[in-house]
Amino acid sequence: xxxxxxREIVTAMLAAFVAASLFCVFASAEDSVTTRFGVMHGxxxxxxxxxxxxxxxxxxxxxxxxxxxxxxxxxxEPNYVRFRNGEVWAVTALSAEKRKMQVRSSLFGExxxxxRLVSSLDFVPDFNLPAGSGGGVLFRKGGxxxxxxxxWMSDSAIGIESPLxxxxxxREECESYVFxxxxxxxxxxxxxxxxxxxxxxxxxxxxxxxxxxxxxxxxELNFNLPAVRAVVKRTDKVxxxxxxxxxxxxxxxxxxxxxxxxxxxxxDRSGKFMNGVxxxxxxxxxxxxxxxxLPEKAGGNMIISSTLAAASGVEAKMHVIVAxxxxxxxxxxxAPGQKPIEMKAKVGGGKNISIEVRHKDKLLFPASVMFxxxxxxxxxxxxxxxxxxxxxxxxxxAEAKAGGADVKAGGETEKKPEPPx
Numbered sequence: 001x002x003x004x005x006x007r008e009i010v011t012a013m014l015a016a017f018v019a020a021s022l023f024c025v026f027a028s029a030e031d032s033v034t035t036r037f038g039v040m041h042g043x044x045x046x047x048x049x050x051x052x053x054x055x056x057x058x059x060x061x062x063x064x065x066x067x068x069x070x071x072x073x074x075x076x077e078p079n080y081v082r083f084r085n086g087e088v089w090a091v092t093a094l095s096a097e098k099r100k101m102q103v104r105s106s107l108f109g110e111x112x113x114x115x116r117l118v119s120s121l122d123f124v125p126d127f128n129l130p131a132g133s134g135g136g137v138l139f140r141k142g143g144x145x146x147x148x149x150x151x152w153m154s155d156s157a158i159g160i161e162s163p164l165x166x167x168x169x170x171r172e173e174c175e176s177y178v179f180x181x182x183x184x185x186x187x188x189x190x191x192x193x194x195x196x197x198x199x200x201x202x203x204x205x206x207x208x209x210x211x212x213x214x215x216x217x218x219x220e221l222n223f224n225l226p227a228v229r230a231v232v233k234r235t236d237k238v239x240x241x242x243x244x245x246x247x248x249x250x251x252x253x254x255x256x257x258x259x260x261x262x263x264x265x266x267x268d269r270s271g272k273f274m275n276g277v278x279x280x281x282x283x284x285x286x287x288x289x290x291x292x293x294l295p296e297k298a299g300g301n302m303i304i305s306s307t308l309a310a311a312s313g314v315e316a317k318m319h320v321i322v323a324x325x326x327x328x329x330x331x332x333x334x335a336p337g338q339k340p341i342e343m344k345a346k347v348g349g350g351k352n353i354s355i356e357v358r359h360k361d362k363l364l365f366p367a368s369v370m371f372x373x374x375x376x377x378x379x380x381x382x383x384x385x386x387x388x389x390x391x392x393x394x395x396x397x398a399e400a401k402a403g404g405a406d407v408k409a410g411g412e413t414e415k416k417p418e419p420p421x
Contacts, residue, residue, distance in 0.1 A: 032278070033058070033066040034373075036237060040383040044068060046209040046225055056383070060206045064235055065373075067278060071226035076196050077106065080122040081113060084183045090196040093121055096153040096177075107198055107227065108218055119182040125197070127176045128266070135180040140173050150177055193230040194223075204231055232280070238377035241292050242267050242280050247352070248291035263288030263357070265311075265368055274340065278307050278372030286318045286357040286367035294351050294376060302347045303379045304329070307372035310336040316367035317360035324350035333360055334369050347376055 031044040033053050042054030044066060050059050051066075077090040081103060091103035094110075101121065104110045120127075127139070138146040138160055151159035151166060158169045158177065189201040192213055202215040211228055213221040232240065251263045265283040273281050284290055308320060314336050322330040322345060329345035347353070353376070357369050 031066065031068050034064045034380055035062045035383075036064065037062065038380045038383040044225065046206055046211070048209060049206050051206060053383075063231075063233060064238055065230065065232045067230045068225065068228055070195065070229075076125070078123070079103070080125065080197070082119045082122060082182070083117055084119045084180055085117075085201070086182065086199075087201060088197065088199040090194075090198045093153065094155070096121065096150055096158075098149050098151070101153070105198070106196065107194060107223075108221070115179045118179045120176050120178045122176045123171060123174045124176070133178055135178055137178045138169065139175045139178070140169070141175055150179075188234055190234050191230075191232040192228060193232075194227055195229050204233065230280070238375050239294060240280070241353070241371075241374045241376070242282050244292050244295075246290050247293045248289070248354075250290075251285040251288035261285075263290045268370075273312070273370060274307075274309060274372065281370040281372045282374055283311055283368050283370055284355060284357050286316065286359060286369060288368075289354060289356040291352065291354040294347075294353065301349075302376050304343075304345050304347050304353060304374075304376050305379070306343045306374040308332070308334050308341040308343055309370050309372070310334055310338075311366075311368040311370050314364075314367055316362065316364035318367060318369055319358045319360045320369060321356045321358070323354045323356075324348070325352050326354075335360070340372070344379065 030041050031053065032039065032041050033044060033051070035058050037058075040053045040056065042056075045052050047057075050057050051063065052058070077092050079091050079093040081089045081091055081093075081101075083089075089103070089105055089108065091105045094102040094104055096102070096115070099115055101113050101115060101118070102110070103113060133139075133145075136147060136149055138148070138150075138158065140146065146160055146162055146167070146169070148160040148162035148167075151161050153159065153171075156171055158171060158174060160167050160169060190204040190213075191199065191201055192204060192211070193199050200213065200215060200218070202213040202218075202221075205212045205214075207222070211223045211225065211231070213223075215221055246264060249262045249264050251261045263285045265285050268281045268283065304322060304324070310316075310318070317333065317335040319333055320331060320343075321328055322343070324345075324347050329347070330343055332341055332343065334341060355371070357367075359367065
């Protein structure tokens with residue numbers, strides 16, 4: 001369960017780039033920043049070591065996460081390296097063999113990567129690896145698998161040492177080559193999602209009006225704001241459920257009610273769904289149920305909060321039930337075409353959270369609900385943008401009077417003519 005969930009987290013990020021084009025968007029394309037003071041929407045800009053939202057300045061240490069609207073054309077790379085620690089690099093794969101590969105990234109330049117650190121090299125953006133696949137497997141289009149070590153790779157073909165001997169496979173026929181199973185645990189560091197779909201961990205700061213990332217292997221990286229789609233900071237104030245491994249994760253079969261796989265279909269941090277109104281979205285299947293156990297740092301007097309919307313292409317009406325320690329704290333209906341629903345409920349000192357999605361009436365498929373910015377933490381107030389400054393204009397100079405005369409330059413006066421009698 002851990003492997004499948006973690007892989008879905010890192011493989012589902014780009015899937016919504018295609019699906020979101022089919023979704024009716026209600027939200028406006030604007031930036032969103034959550035700080036320890038509250039949530040604010042508006043245009044984000046960087047200056048020095050701080051950021052501003054529609055002119056209101058915040059220190060970076062007070063920011064919890066930010067989601068940015070797209071700031072220009074996106075030129076995605078054709079391949080994706082998915083690391084065992086949960087990182088994703090959008091790249092052009094130049095060459096590969098058993099122990100290393102050579103890639104080129106528009107963000108990180110040309111790099112040599114050791115395959116012991118890699119989970120998979122994907123040739124399509126929305127590949128979803130089946131559970132229990134193991135390593136050393138090539139997935140071809142149509143669902144065919146070919147077990148064997150990778151021998152070489154050119155820009156057009158891949159060499160595989162298979163049980164039948166060395167085979168050359170056209171790259172256009174390939175979906176993914178899996179080197180290793182991913183690690184179970186996501187790194188406890190700040191997380192940055194880029195416009196091209198890349199996702200890395202490190203210590204994030206703002207220096208000289210740019211996003212700076214201290215990365216374990218890439219070292220110091222500096223980016224202008226248009227390259228970034230979202231930043232999720234590590235903090236003890238908020239527990240993001242998208243970063244937890246579910247305690248239970250089951251989709252239900254309509255016939256007989258038997259389990260039919262995972263309820264968590266993926267996590268989208270691309271910033272495309274609903275025009276980036278949330279930093280991330282957990283896609284939960286209907287019918288299905290997911291349960292999480294909160295860490296000790298969550299503390300008491302907390303709320304669970306999220307923005308709910310029907311996933312792209314869904315026609316079913318659905319019902320959502322949220323429970324804390326077995327007691328229902330929130331329930332509501334989600335339907336395609338309606339505006340996103342804001343969900344908030346008190347968690348108190350509860351430790352176990354379950355989310356169930358059911359059909360409301362007709363059993364239509366596919367069916368799933370997107371949970372945006374699903375977290376447990378303090379209740380953030382919405383911060384109003386500062387009122388626009390109104391420039392004070394100097395009052396028009398009054399005419400100085402001397403008796404019935406206008407004052408002219410030099411103090412001379414000119415007598416006004418008397419009105420006719």
